[in-house]
Amino acid sequence: MSAGTPPLSGLPKPQAKALNCPKCGAAVVLRSFGQAETVVCGSCRCILDAKDPNLAILQQFEAATREVKPLIPLGTRGKLRGTDYEVIGFQRRSAKVEEITYYWHEYVLFNPYKGIRYLSEYNGHWNDISICKTLPNVDRAFLDSPGSSADYLGESYKHFQTCEAITDFVLGEFPWQVRVGEHAAVTDFVHPPRVLSGEKLDKEVTWSIGEYLYGREVWEIFKLPGVPPEPMGVYENQPSPVTTNITGTWVAFAAFAVFLLALMAGFDMRAKKEPVLHETYQYNRAEAKGEASFITDVFQLTGHPSTVEVKTFAPVSNHWIYLNYALINQDTGQAWDFGREVSYYSGYDSDGSWTEGKQNDAVVIPSVPPGHYYLRIEPEADPALPGIPYTVDVTHDVPVFGIYGIAFVALLLPAVIISFRAYTFERSRWSESDHPPMDFSNMSSSSGDDE
Amino acid sequence: MFRKFYVLYGFLVLGTAAFGQYRGWSLDTINQLKNVPKSVRDNPGSYRSVYGGYHHYTGGK
Numbered sequence: 001m002s003a004g005t006p007p008l009s010g011l012p013k014p015q016a017k018a019l020n021c022p023k024c025g026a027a028v029v030l031r032s033f034g035q036a037e038t039v040v041c042g043s044c045r046c047i048l049d050a051k052d053p054n055l056a057i058l059q060q061f062e063a064a065t066r067e068v069k070p071l072i073p074l075g076t077r078g079k080l081r082g083t084d085y086e087v088i089g090f091q092r093r094s095a096k097v098e099e100i101t102y103y104w105h106e107y108v109l110f111n112p113y114k115g116i117r118y119l120s121e122y123n124g125h126w127n128d129i130s131i132c133k134t135l136p137n138v139d140r141a142f143l144d145s146p147g148s149s150a151d152y153l154g155e156s157y158k159h160f161q162t163c164e165a166i167t168d169f170v171l172g173e174f175p176w177q178v179r180v181g182e183h184a185a186v187t188d189f190v191h192p193p194r195v196l197s198g199e200k201l202d203k204e205v206t207w208s209i210g211e212y213l214y215g216r217e218v219w220e221i222f223k224l225p226g227v228p229p230e231p232m233g234v235y236e237n238q239p240s241p242v243t244t245n246i247t248g249t250w251v252a253f254a255a256f257a258v259f260l261l262a263l264m265a266g267f268d269m270r271a272k273k274e275p276v277l278h279e280t281y282q283y284n285r286a287e288a289k290g291e292a293s294f295i296t297d298v299f300q301l302t303g304h305p306s307t308v309e310v311k312t313f314a315p316v317s318n319h320w321i322y323l324n325y326a327l328i329n330q331d332t333g334q335a336w337d338f339g340r341e342v343s344y345y346s347g348y349d350s351d352g353s354w355t356e357g358k359q360n361d362a363v364v365i366p367s368v369p370p371g372h373y374y375l376r377i378e379p380e381a382d383p384a385l386p387g388i389p390y391t392v393d394v395t396h397d398v399p400v401f402g403i404y405g406i407a408f409v410a411l412l413l414p415a416v417i418i419s420f421r422a423y424t425f426e427r428s429r430w431s432e433s434d435h436p437p438m439d440f441s442n443m444s445s446s447s448g449d450d451e
Numbered sequence: 452m453f454r455k456f457y458v459l460y461g462f463l464v465l466g467t468a469a470f471g472q473y474r475g476w477s478l479d480t481i482n483q484l485k486n487v488p489k490s491v492r493d494n495p496g497s498y499r500s501v502y503g504g505y506h507h508y509t510g511g512k
Binding site: 242243244245248249252253256259260263267291293294295304305306307326328330333334335336337338363364365366367368374376378397399400402403404406407410411414415418 | 452453454457458460461464465467468469471472473474475476477478479481482483484485486487488489491492495496498
């Protein structure tokens with residue numbers, strides 16, 4: 001051990017035991033006292049019996065995987081969940097799914113008082129793993145049907161995947177009889193950020209519980225230099241970045257929508273919708289050659305600043321009429337200037353009959369203060385139109401339903417965005433499972449890759 | 452965290468909608484002019500509309 005490493009907690013201070021490999025003579029360090037079943041010679045890759053004082057050779061594996069280097073070197077110490085642990089073993093395991101081999105790494109951690117726990121790493125995703133203290137309740141043990149689940153300490157875990165894991169590289173000490181080439185059936189049930197794993201070796205099943213760790217947390221725990229590898233993809237028990245309760249958000253949205261509806265009904269009932277002008281005028285082209293503009297009678301708007309709706313109706317057919325309007329406050333000289341066109345066209349062609357435009361038009365003038373007003377109207381019309389009547393209606397204090405539409409969309413948007421984010425994250429998670437989302441199943445079925 | 456934000460945001464949206472409705476907001480954009488002379492009342496032709504030069508649609512389909 002390097003002199004700079006922190007001491008393990010409690011007394012007495014642990015001492016590593018140094019032996020020599022019977023095969024190559026290299027020093028073999030035993031850090032876990034009597035807990036190790038096997039120890040691997042770092043020099044010749046012999047798996048040695050740690051219980052044997054002479055370190056009997058159990059297996060020697062080929063150096064093909066010698067390049068595998070633990071991200072956390074053996075002997076590194078760190079404080080995990082308040083307890084000092086030392087990394088004493090490392091193994092690389094793999095699983096082949098649909099002709100693709102996936103590799104992950106497992107680290108054996110040791111504390112003389114707390115015993116053994118593990119860290120696993122896959123594509124930058126880490127898990128803190130310990131052996132289950134009680135047996136989980138699995139409704140259909142090791143059946144990987146989509147509905148199967150497991151209960152552990154009051155939490156329900158969904159089946160994620162079952163695969164055959166092969167140990168293909170080992171280093172350091174292990175509290176079991178480790179062998180390279182060892183096959184185990186591994187079944188994972190998830191309840192993010194936790195994963196419940198059952199590992200079946202021969203007839204023995206070992207259950208462990210893991211909790212997701214971010215690489216930066218592992219780097220902080222073991223004070224490792226540099227930065228951890230960036231996680232790739234979404235891992236089976238990775239906590240969703242969308243931590244909010246989606247159902248709760250939609251419940252809140254529904255409540256707001258009801259509130260908005262009530263608001264709309266309330267303001268609609270409260271609105272005066274007071275007709276202040278209703279006049280029909282006649283546009284005559286012959287008369288319009290002089291000054292076409294005129295003003296209406298004065299009308300009074302009372303109360304607080306509110307909307308004024310100006311409606312125009314003209315029975316045009318394949319013609320247009322255009323009205324330059326100005327709503328003028330005769331007391332203050334303030335004016336609202338706007339132009340409105342009423343046009344309606346219809347006909348028949350190879351596509352059938354068609355229509356375009358309307359014979360009526362409405363515009364809502366915002367926030368008009370109380371006072372005495374009149375309208376200045378300057379009509380223009382299609383030159384082909386000799387004359388046409390048109391009706392102008394002015395209504396004070398009308399509700400604007402578009403505001404509620406905008407408010408509804410504004411309320412809906414965050415709920416949709418957060419739900420979409422959560423959905424895409426979960427879809428990515430489960431696409432790697434034995435139960436991919438429906439569209440993934442369809443995709444694989446259509447490509448003929450199934451079975 | 453998001454839910455708290457969303458609840459606050461929701462009340463803000465509802466409050467804005469209610470305030471806008473009370474103050475008579477509209478989705479139509481209307482030009483406002485100030486100090487229109489009182490003489491317009493007697494001589495409407497002296498007022499020049501912003502939309503006086505409007506190019507009219509003359510088509511249909």
